Structure formats: C-alpha cells, structure tokens
Amino acid sequence: MPPRGPRVKAEKPRDARGTLTRTLRYMVDYRYLVLVLLVCTFASNVGNLLGPSFAGKAIGAAVGQGQVDFATVAHYAKWMLAAYLFSNIMSFLVNQGMMLMGRRVANRMRRDVFHKLMVLPVSYFDRNQAGDIISRVSYDIDVVTTSLSSDLVQIMTSVVTVVGSLLMMCIISPPMTLCLFVTVPLAVGFTRYMGKRTRPLYSQRSAAYGKMNGYVEEMFSGQKTILAYAYENDVCAEFSGINHEAADAYCAADTLGMTTGPTVNMINNLGLSLIGLLGAILYMFGLAGMEQISAFVLYSRKFSGPINEIANIINEIYSALAAAERIFALLDQPEETADLPGAQALTDVKGEVEARHVSFGYLPGRTVLHDLSLKAEPGQTIAIVGHTGAGKTTIINLLMRFYDVDSGEIRVDGKELHQLTRSSLRRAYAMVLQDTWVFRGTIFENIAYGKEGATREEVIAAAKAARIHDYIMQLPDGYDTIISEDGGNISKGQKQLLTIARAMLYDTQMLILDEATSNVDTNTEQKVQKAMQELMRGKTSFVIAHRLSTIQNADKILVMEHGDVMEQGTHAQLMAQKGVYYKLYASQFE
Template sequence: MPPGQSFGKMKISSKTEKPKDTKYVFKRLWYYIYQYKLLFLLALILTIVSNILAIIGPMLSGYAIDAIEPGKGSVVFKTVFYYAGWMVLFYVASSILSYILSVLMIHLSQKIVRKMREDVFHKLVDLPISYFDTNQAGDIISRISYDIDTVNTSMSTDVIQIAAGLITVIGSLIMMIIISPVLVLVMFVTIPLSVLYTRFMSKRIKPLFRKRSAKLGEMNGFIEEMVSGQKTINAYGAEDEILKRFDKINKETVDAYYDAEYYGSLMGPTVNFINNISLTLITIAGAILYLLSHMSLGNISSFIQYSRKFSGPISEVANVVSELQSAAAAAERVFKLIDEEAELMDKEDAIDLNMVHEDVSLHNVSFGYIPEKTIIKSLSLKAKSGSLTAIVGATGAGKTTIINLLMRFYDIWEGNIYLDDKEIRDITRKSLRKSYTMVLQDTWLFEGTVFDNIAYGKENATKEEVEEVAKMTGIHSFIKRLPNGYDTIINENGINISKGQKQLLTIARAMLLDSQMLILDEATSNVDTRTEIKIQKAMRKLMEQKTCFVIAHRLSTIQGADNILVVDQGNVIEQGNHIELMEKKGFYYKLYQSQFE
C-alpha cells in the first residue's frame, strides 16, 4: 500500500469535479425507476385517478353555492346536499387512493434504494486498492448511507408529488378556462414571475446542496478516523487539537447545511406570496364580472378554489425543487462512485493458476503510486520455489509496495513479474491472489464467532482443522478460556481481545488456507518474543514446500530466511542469507546492529 497517512492527517482530494448536468442525474435515476415500471405505472394511475377525483370537488361546490339565492332568497337544500354528498364521496375516494399510493411509493422507493445500494457495494468490491488508498472510509460510507437515504426520501415523496402537481395544474387550468377565460388571463399575470423566480433560484441552490453533501462526507471521514485512533489521541494528549479541528470541520458542515436550507427555504414563501397577489387580482376581477352578470357566485367560488389548486402545486414545486436539488447532489455523488473505473479486466486469454511449483521473479520492475514519483526503480529479484524470502529495509524503502505488485493490487509500470515462468498479467487476478495467503500488520476481524473468523478463508472448514491451526499458533488455550470457547462472539474489529491475540487469530486463519505461497507483512509485530518464537516454529513447518515472503522490521525474526533482500529507495542493495550479509558488514549489518545496541 502507499505510505500511510500520519495520525490526524486526512486524505482529502483536492480535485474539483465538474458537476454533472441535473438532467443526466435524473436520467440515471429513471433507469432505477424503470426496472420497476409496473409498480411505477400503477402509482401513476393511482395518482391520476386520485387527483381527478379531487379536481371535481370545486366544480360541485360551485353548483351547490348556485343553489343559494342572493339577498333574503331561499336555499335549495336538496340541491346543496346532493352536490355536497357527491363531494364527500369524491374526496373520500381520493383520500383512500392517496393512502394506497403512499404505501405503494414506500415499497417502490425501498426497492430502488436496495438496488442502488447493491450497485454501489458491488462496485466497491470491483474497485482497485488505489481507490481506497485515496478516499476516506467515512466519505464512502456517507455515500452508501446518507446520500442514498436522501435519494430515497425524494423518490418516495417528491416524484409522485410532482406528478400529482402536474395533473392538478393541468386539470385546474382546463376547469378554469371552462369557467372564465378572462380570469385565467388575469391569473396568468403573476405566473411568469413564479416560473422565472423558481428557475433562477434552482440554478443557485444546487451547488449549495452539492457542497452540503461533500462537507458531510468530509466530516464523517474525519470522525471515522478519529474514533479508530482514539487510543492514540489520548496517548499523545492531542484531544484539544482534535477538538479544534473537529469544531472547524463541524462549523463548515453546519454552514453548508445552513446555506443550502436557508436559500432553499426562501423559494416556498416567495412563490406563495406571488400566488397570493394573483388571488387578490382574481378576487377584484371576479367581483367586476359578477356585477356585469358575466359570472355567478358559484362560478367565482369554483374558480378561486381551482386557482388555489393551480397555484398550490407551483408553491409546492418551489419547496420540492430544494429537495430535488438535494437529492440530485446526493445522487451525483453516488453515481460518481458507481462510475469509478473498476479494476482492469483480465486479458481475454488469461489463464487460471492452479499450482505453483517454480520460482517467483521480478525483472527490471519500476513503479510509483503517482506519476511524479517512482518508488520501485528497475528492481530485479528471484525467490526460489519453497524458499523463505525476507524483505527488510527502512520505512518507505518499498517493502510493502513489492508485495502489492506481487498480488497485483497495483500493476507495474515497466518490467515483468513471473510465476512458474508465467507473466502475472497473463494470469487471472482471482487465481493469482488465491495462490497467496496474506497476513498483514493491520489485523482485520469481523463481528462473529472465533471459529468463523479463523475459518473465514476456507469454506466448510471443520472444527478439528480450526483447532489444529489454533494450537500451532498458541492461541488455542486462550480461546478455550473464553466464555463460549470457539463460539464466543468477537466484537466489531475484535475490540474485546488484545492486539496480539487478534494477530494470532489472523495467523491461524492464514495457516488454514491451502495456498502455494505465503506473505507475512510484519505479521508478528504485535506478539511478545516468546509467542513469536512459537509462531516462527509453526510457520516454518507450515511453509515447507511453499514460496514465502516475509516483510519484517525485527530482524531477529528472519535470521533463518533462505534469502534476505535489503531494499533501499526501491532498489535491492544487498542480497543473501543472514550470515552472508553480516559478513559483508554493509547496510544490513548496520541495520541489525542498530536493533541490538
């Protein structure tokens, strides 16, 4: 892996991404909706029917009002009750359909979100290691959780709200034209103002919501980093500094939230104000038309109700636009992850590696994590079949990078790497990596039983096999003392056991696999000397007939290696066994002496 970040330093990409067109984002969202087109079609039908039933209500109300004679006249209650009864019937039916629609949209949005999360997680599995080396875990988690939840909220409410609003606007407009074209012209004096203002604000608030999502991802990344490094923070007494940095990031996130929500919230009241001006003009014009006997009171009442129905969705759209912009910004971040380039495909004629019996060799290999800096320079080395090759050197010399190249976590820039005289780029990645068993310095355990963690890499592993490797690593007696033995649940990341015990469990896991090659990257760095000796003996027995690579800072652990490669600034500067290198009294000799002075 590339050189790790130091405590408290965050990997924040400085690249400025060109925002995608909103239409493109919603086109991508439509792809998910279309996969459940029958459910969506049913929702659309329910929306249309429900809103048509609601639109009929004001017309019936007007008929009922016209049954009232002006002045001291009489009221034809039979007519009033007739139309009022139909109004109740239509409104009840509309409400029932709206309820069914709401439940249906919840199911639809959940299906869409589930599919979206599946696509994101499948993409994560396919991404190269370089993506995780350059992006914060907290930001990635934020995209999977918060951003997709934001899209979910919009899907379950805003999509149908817009569809319902569109039907209401069209239906109300038709009814108003039928009642009085003159009042429609009066009302349309203010409509362009609403439309222009909504478009004007929409363009300005989208960047604010994009910034809000990005800042939340940044804060989540910082929090995830600080929580995982809490012991280090306490040990170095860096609490005050961390609090200052969190306060700064938290303030930036809150400010981003405030700006997005504040300017987004301005749209609704402003558009509502414009619509109220329209209602005032309609009232004045309606009174004039009534005096001229061009309209009845019932028609005026119906028109005003339709004008409210017409302007209502426009006011709601102003609010919905803010939510849609938020959803678009969140979806953009999700799609950006989905669109990341996956790990390069294997060659069409790539072969599966079944058994490894020969040597592992590197010929003039050059590589760097960024184009501007070459870490490995024209490196050549050879590890004989069944041998133990140790790689030592100062921090940053390129030891772990060599392992990354052997496993094809990264592809080399120049040169060749061979297994059994086969260039590794001619081998499928899956079979190449399955040929290795790898134990890293950074242990990884998942929440599950001790048995499951040890048997993780071997399907259908038996209890006897698991216990055997546990005994070989000296962890068996500790496991038996646990409350439920091998069925004891390990907390997330193994926090209820010591670091050394975690390392022993990962080594036992590695021992259980039947691979032809073994990589140990500082694998015994977290165990005491006595346990280390036990592991070394067990490892030597396990590594018989296997090609093994060991990266070690503690040179006492690799004195029995068949070949020791001394790496400095990406080059092998010395090579030989422990005795030969000590006799040379070169770099290795000085390194060895420095550990025992």
C-alpha cells in the same frame, strides 16, 4: 503506501438531467407498480378536482334566488365529501406504494454500490477516505430514495392537479384565466433561476458531509492513540471547524433554497388578488355569477398550491440530485482492468517468483521502486527489510497485482502476471498483515474464512499450530464465541494469532507475512515463530520484518532503501559485508 487524496472534493453538478434519468432507471423494474400508482394518482386528483366544482354548485344553491335551497346544498356537500374522501384514500395508497418502491430502489442501489466497491482497484481506497465512501452508501442513498418515495409522488400529484385545474378554469371563465399568464411565468422563471443557484450549494453540502464522516471515522479508529497523547481538545477543535464547514454548507444551501417557496407563494397570492379583482368586476357587470367565481377561486388555489409545493420541494430534489451524482461518480469509477483474453488460471503452483527490472510509482513522475530484480526459488523464504517508506509494502502490492508495474515484469512459475487471472493469482497466496482484520462472527468462522468447507478438526489443528487453541478453550463458548465488530472484545495480539491460524489453514504454496508477529509479546512471538517456520516449510514466503531477529534464517534478505535494493544475501553474508544491513542489525542489538 500511496498518498491519500484531498479530503475535500470539489464536486459540481455535471448533468442534472442525465443524473435524474439515471436515477429514474432504477424504477424500470417496478414499471407495473409505477403504472398502478399513476392510475391511483390520477384518480386521487380527479376526486380533488371535482371537490371545488361541487363546492361552487353548493354555494350557488345557497345564494341563488335570495333563498337557500338546503336540499341542493346538502346534495352537493355529500358529493364533495365523497370526492375528497375518495381522493384521500387513493393518495394514501400512492404514498404507501411509493414508500415500498423507495425501499426496493434503496436496496438495489446499495447492492450496486457495494458490488462496485468489491471490483474497484485498491488505488481507489488508498485515495479516498473510508468515511466518505460510507457516506455515499448510507447518507447519499437515503437522500435519493427519500426523494423518490416522497417528492416524486408530490410532483406526479401536482402535475395532474395543475393541468386539471387549468382546464376547469378555462371552462369556467377564460377572462379570469388570463390572470395566470401574469403570475405563472414569474413563478416558473424565479424557480428556475433559484435552481441554478442552489444546485452547486447542495453539491458542496454533500461533499462537506462526506468530509465530516471521513474525519469522524478516522478519529474513532484512532481513539486510543488520541487519548494516549492527550489530544482530545485538539481533535475536538479540529472537528468543530469541520462541523462548522458542514453546518455552513447546509445553512447556505437551505437559506437560499428556503426563499423559493415563500417568494413563489407571494407571486401566487398576487395572482389570487388579481383574480378576485377581475371576478368582482365581472360580477358587477353580470358576466359571472357567484357559483362561477367561487369555483374559480377554489380552482386557482388548487392550481397555485402545487406550484408552491413544487417550489418548496425543488430544493430537496436538487439535494437528491447532488447526492445521486456522488453515487454515480462512484459507480462510474474504472474497475480493475479485466484479465487479458486467454489469461490462464494459476494451477499446480510451484512457487517460483521472479521480478525483472521492475519500476513503479503510485503517481506519474514519482517512482517508488527503481529497477527491482529478485528471484525466489520454490520453497525459499525471501525477507524484505528497510526503513519505513523504503518500498517494502509496494513489492507486496505488485506481487498480488493490487497495482501493475510501470515497466519490467513479474513472473510466477515462469508466467508473466498478465498471463494469469487475478483471482487465481491472489488465491495462490496466503497473507498475514500487520493490520489484522476479523469480522463479526464466531472464532471458528474467522479462522475458516479462507477455506470453504473447513472441518472443526482442521480449524482446531490450525489454532493449535498458531498457539491460540488454549486461549479459545478458556472462552465460555470456545470456538463458537462471537467476535464483536472489528474484534473489539479480543486483544490485538489475539487477533493477530487468529489471522495466523487462518493463514495456516489456507492451503497455498506461497505466503506473504507483513510484520506478522508485530502485535504479540516476546514470549508468544517465540512460540509463534516455531509455528511460522512449520507453516513456511516447503512454501515460497515473502516476509516483511522490522525485527531482524525473526528473519535470520531466511534464504535471501533484500535490504531496501528509497526504492532500491541496496544489498541482498543471507544473514551471514550481509553481516560480513558490514553495510546497510549490518548497521540496521547493530542499531537493534547494540
């Protein structure tokens, strides 16, 4: 197998503006909803901006002429209450609409990511941990869509409020508005400075969570092995270190990020103090009345409040951008190379397979297979044996075109693989792997997975051939029994037999069997071997085996060692040579 990549990915923000643009494109399909929400946002802010004006007039009526005009105060109080009530209703509608849009965007983004995963080459999954990929599909997309549904509303509201408040303050008192030219540049400059420092930290936080998720997924999948080797304390200690890294990354990002809000709030309070001082001076000289000063102070709070809120949520936005970059990094991964123009579908398969002087390496400069040549005539069984790491599975990867050869060529029925469509090539093989895979569903659905429209009779016949029918009939619901996720409610041997039955039902002319009986006991193996012989009859079969007793009847045996074919021939021929195969056989049966 190819080497896995490093567990920690040194991700840095590449283009925050470009990432934001790509994220917002997901909202294009909901542009009419966005337009309605913008109108509601504007209406909500109009109500919010009218409130201080009515409040200032009420205060003016209360202190004017030294006598309280209760009727006027009540009149403006009612209008102020109506304005704020209307504003809150519009704000509620905006929040509900954005949550609805956020869910739809999350659905579309997950669909895009999942569809992308289906067309990525096998090499991507060999290089990346499953937990890190899952983290992008779940955690990162949640972070992005949560920011879209909440932070975006806050920003839209804040922009309208800031602009409206500034306009009203300029109308009320231009001199007092000058105080804002001191505090606003300070707040904006500080926010931008902190943004540059926090963005890399949020990228590191996302990478740390991906690493942690990958480790957890890896350890959970190997839980029984951990318990068998009494390695629990070591695993816990290693997880503790990874968890500390994630916690430190989270703390480093949020500790620095959380200083932004209070600092901007302090700057805004400084501005409020300057406004109060200047307002008092203007009042002393009769240049401003209590109504104007009261309304201006309220508008200044309306003005500074959103700036403070933006400073607080800017960290969440940077966190969302870091998560979005990870998502788009996955979406930007190169897909499997497209079929060549004019590539033909492989039909009427005979099963003639030939490799000519094939060399291949998973990494540049590290060749795994050296000058491999072999030929399988239709209906022949080719067994591939050798020590771990000899290159046996690599041959299967090349036959299925999970990877392309570096040099040489592979032909099926006389046609070079690049002349054939990938889908038709892969459909021409049935596979039974050592790592069994079953999904949550009925036993019937799992066996019939590879054959669309399979009848119950066909499934039962395949199960009988795989020697698992009797076991299935002992289950409460027979073939309708639900297999739990990853087959947790059946044994590994039973899962192996299910995958063998699946391959038996799949009508192909070529088979790949990678340690297909590794998880069954000796007694069951003998029964399955007879079924496998029936399955392989008349079909070109490639069998990877460590138990040499299972491949003695193969038409040709390839003995692999360090990527080279050291010997090839029948069992009898290789035993007579008394070479590498003879030693392997002797080591198992001495």
